Amino acid sequence: MPKKIRELKSMLKKAGFNWKPGRGSHTTWWHARRPQRFTVAGNDGDDAKPYLEREVERAIREVEESQ
Numbered sequence: 001m002p003k004k005i006r007e008l009k010s011m012l013k014k015a016g017f018n019w020k021p022g023r024g025s026h027t028t029w030w031h032a033r034r035p036q037r038f039t040v041a042g043n044d045g046d047d048a049k050p051y052l053e054r055e056v057e058r059a060i061r062e063v064e065e066s067q
Contacts, residue, residue: 002047002048002050003053004044004047005040005042005044005046006045007048008040008053008056012060015060015063016063017030017059018031022039025043026039026040026041027039027040031063033062033066034059040052040056
């Protein structure tokens with residue numbers, strides 16, 4: 001079962017990512033140890049797309065490995 005957008009956002013916040021709101025349901029996320037920014041699109045109750053789940057997990061893993 002896919003994760004919800006709110007779960008991905010919670011994972012990012014716990015990992016220390018910063019965010020700013022975008023247009024509509026988009027939010028932009030970044031971390032000081034990771035140069036790339038990325039966008040999470042969708043309302044909190046929506047199911048996350050598989051590519052978005054992979055991107056979030058990869059970003060968190062990169063930050064953890066850089067410590």
